[in-house]
Each structure stands twice: as C-alpha cells, then as structure tokens.
Amino acid sequence: MAQTSVCVAMGESQTEVCATFKMVSVEDTTRRDEAIEEVAATLSVRAERGRRFAELTSLRVGGAVDWVLTPDSEEQAAALVSELEKRSVAWRPLGSGSNVLADDGAHHYAILSLKGLRADLVFKNNRVSVSAGFSLPRLCIEAARRGLSGIEGLNGIPGTVGGALWMNAGAYGQEIGTVVETVRVARGGRVVEIPGSEISWNYRHTSFQEGELLLGATLLLGAGDPDEIAARMEAAKSQRMATQPHGARSAGCFFKNAPASPIGTGRMIDDLGMKGTRRGGATVSPKHANFIVTEGDDARAADALALAEEIRERVKQEHGIDLEYEVELWSSKGEDQK
Numbered sequence: 001m002a003q004t005s006v007c008v009a010m011g012e013s014q015t016e017v018c019a020t021f022k023m024v025s026v027e028d029t030t031r032r033d034e035a036i037e038e039v040a041a042t043l044s045v046r047a048e049r050g051r052r053f054a055e056l057t058s059l060r061v062g063g064a065v066d067w068v069l070t071p072d073s074e075e076q077a078a079a080l081v082s083e084l085e086k087r088s089v090a091w092r093p094l095g096s097g098s099n100v101l102a103d104d105g106a107h108h109y110a111i112l113s114l115k116g117l118r119a120d121l122v123f124k125n126n127r128v129s130v131s132a133g134f135s136l137p138r139l140c141i142e143a144a145r146r147g148l149s150g151i152e153g154l155n156g157i158p159g160t161v162g163g164a165l166w167m168n169a170g171a172y173g174q175e176i177g178t179v180v181e182t183v184r185v186a187r188g189g190r191v192v193e194i195p196g197s198e199i200s201w202n203y204r205h206t207s208f209q210e211g212e213l214l215l216g217a218t219l220l221l222g223a224g225d226p227d228e229i230a231a232r233m234e235a236a237k238s239q240r241m242a243t244q245p246h247g248a249r250s251a252g253c254f255f256k257n258a259p260a261s262p263i264g265t266g267r268m269i270d271d272l273g274m275k276g277t278r279r280g281g282a283t284v285s286p287k288h289a290n291f292i293v294t295e296g297d298d299a300r301a302a303d304a305l306a307l308a309e310e311i312r313e314r315v316k317q318e319h320g321i322d323l324e325y326e327v328e329l330w331s332s333k334g335e336d337q338k
C-alpha cells in the first residue's frame with residue numbers, strides 16, 4: 001500500500017485539511033475490507049457500506065464512502081482506531097457532518113462516526129463530562145438548566161461536541177475551548193485524558209492534529225443564575241434565528257472572518273450583491289451571505305465549491321483579501337491538490 005498525504009487546499013486559500021490515506025489497489029481493497037469486517041466483528045462495532053456523504057453531512061452533497069464504522073462507547077472507539085491502524089486501514093472521524101464539504105468522488109477510506117458516543121452527561125459541581133457524539137445544543141440546554149454558564153451562546157450550533165472541540169466552535173462571544181478542563185483522546189488503544197491547557201484554542205482552529213481522535217471532554221463551567229443564563233441563551237438563539245438560515249442545508253459560515261478586515265465576511269459578500277447567487281444546486285443564502293445552502297436532489301458538492309471559489313475571487317478583487325475556508329473540504333483524491 002502506498003501512503004499518500006492528502007492536503008486539500010482550494011486556490012490560494014490558506015485553509016488546509018491534511019490527512020494520511022493509504023491508496024489501495026483492488027487486491028489491497030479486498031484485504032482491507034476483510035480486515036475491517038474482522039475488527040468490527042471482534043469489537044462489536046456497527047460497520048456499514050454503501051453510505052454517501054450526501055446522507056452524512058448537513059450540506060447533503062458528496063460522494064460515496066467505502067465504510068462507516070459506528071462505535072458506541074469511548075473505550076470501543078479507542079480500541080477500534082488502534083486496530084484499524086495496526087492493519088493500515090485509512091479512516092477519518094465524523095460527527096454530525098455540519099462543517100464538512102466532501103467532494104462528489106468515491107472516498108476510499110472508512111468514516112469513524114462518533115454519533116454513537118453519546119453517553120449520559122455526568123455533572124459534578126461546576127463540571128460536566130460529555131462524550132464526543134453528544135449534541136452541542138442539548139449540552140448547552142442541560143448546563144443552563146443546572147445554572148452553569150459559559151456555553152449558553154453556543155446553543156443552536158447544529159453539531160456534536162466532538163466537532164465543536166475539534167474546531168473550537170464559538171458564537172456570541174463564547175468559545176468552547178475556554179471552558180475545557182480536559183479532553184479525552186484515543187491513544188494506544190486506550191482513552192487518555194489530556195489537559196485543555198495543552199491545546200491551542202484559536203479562532204475556529206485548534207492544535208489537534210489530523211489522526212487524533214477526540215472522544216470527549218470535561219468542561220469547567222461557571223455558576224450563575226439559571227434564569228439569567230436561560231435569558232442569554234434565548235437571546236443568542238433569537239439573534240441566530242433572525243440573522244442565519246435555519247432548517248436549510250448548510251454548513252454554517254463557509255469562510256472565516258478575516259482578522260485584518262474590520263468588515264465581517266458575511267457583510268463583505270452581501271455588499272458585493274451576491275446574496276441569492278445560484279450555481280447549480282448551491283445558493284448564497286439570502287439571509288446571511290456567509291452561508292452557502294444547497295437545494296434539490298441533484299445538488300452537487302462541485303456546485304457549492306464553484307460558488308465558494310467565485311465568492312473568493314470577487315472578495316479578492318474588491319478587497320484584496322484571501323478568504324479562508326471555515327468549512328473543511330474533504331477530497332476523495334489520493335493526490336495532493338495544493
């Protein structure tokens with residue numbers, strides 16, 4: 001098996017999603033499939049074939065992926081990746097797919113779905129322990145109910161805790177990284193706890209490396225008045241409902257806000273008159289210009305990518321700014337696309 005580093009970078013974008021996949025020949029594929037079946041059976045992990053990114057991501061586009069493996073506990077997930085790695089099986093973690101645009105090609109690797117990791121929350125004083133597959137909005141609501149503050153602004157971000165940790169999700173002045181006491185990751189087949197202070201929590205980016213599997217976290221929240229927390233949570237939610245599309249097929253904000261610009265990316269795209277611009281099944285949301293939404297059964301990842309690149313070109317022309325992708329672009333190609 002040849003090992004290839006896949007780095008996805010669109011045009012001049014600085015956003016880069018790198019992963020190490022193994023390019024497999026037909027013979028290798030048969031051996032790999034047998035290895036996956038054996039590991040899944042031994043560890044009692046659900047293993048499915050024939051799934052498509054169009055069913056696995058919130059944009060509802062993207063091609064087929066060879067396997068979807070769904071462990072149902074942190075321990076099982078840690079054992080699973082260790083066994084896959086021993087057998088050189090290429091894998092990528094995926095939560096609810098709410099920040100991923102996977103291309104339309106056939107993706108020859110295994111998705112390790114974290115949606116099964118949603119054990120009950122464990123509260124102790126101001127701390128809460130949560131698994132990676134737990135819904136972020138549900139966590140926010142449960143914390144608020146107990147008078148715990150620090151993540152109420154994140155309510156309404158449609159994703160899992162694992163995804164939120166991976167990219168340091170934030171909204172309305174809060175970011176999850178600021179309240180992380182420890183993170184649980186898979187190492188050597190086991191669940192290992194590392195201090196949150198060892199991680200760099202940056203704007204929609206962390207120092208976690210591709211290949212690291214996040215299993216859960218313990219958050220240290222602040223004590224507050226449940227009514228006041230609930231009021232702040234409601235305010236953030238209604239602000240979000242008023243300014244962002246909901247119920248639409250999107251991946252949240254498509255681009256980061258540019259640090260050097262006083263104008264947000266949404267405003268910039270809006271000022272260019274691009275709201276409602278449509279390419280195939282992808283449209284710049286009429287509600288918030290930094291959202292690309294897809295519509296219809298024949299929408300393709302390529303439509304969203306073409307529209308995104310058109311936006312980047314217009315912003316570059318008008319403002320001289322290279323927008324960085326906020327969504328992760330997942331390539332099916334076993335070659336460096338830089």
Ligand code: EPU
Nearest residue numbers: 171172243252253255256257264266267270287288289290
């Ligand atoms: N605006 C426009 N037109 C638009 C969109 C926004 O004129 O189409 C204006 C707004 O009226 C406002 C300003 O731009 O005056 C800022 O807009 P908003 O409050 O919506 O904030 P944002 O910078 O566009 C950021 C995050 C959102 C997060 C909100 C609220 C990024 C890229 N976006 O949006 O996060 O929900 O603040 O905190 O950081 C995401 O991460 O996926 C995301 C959507």
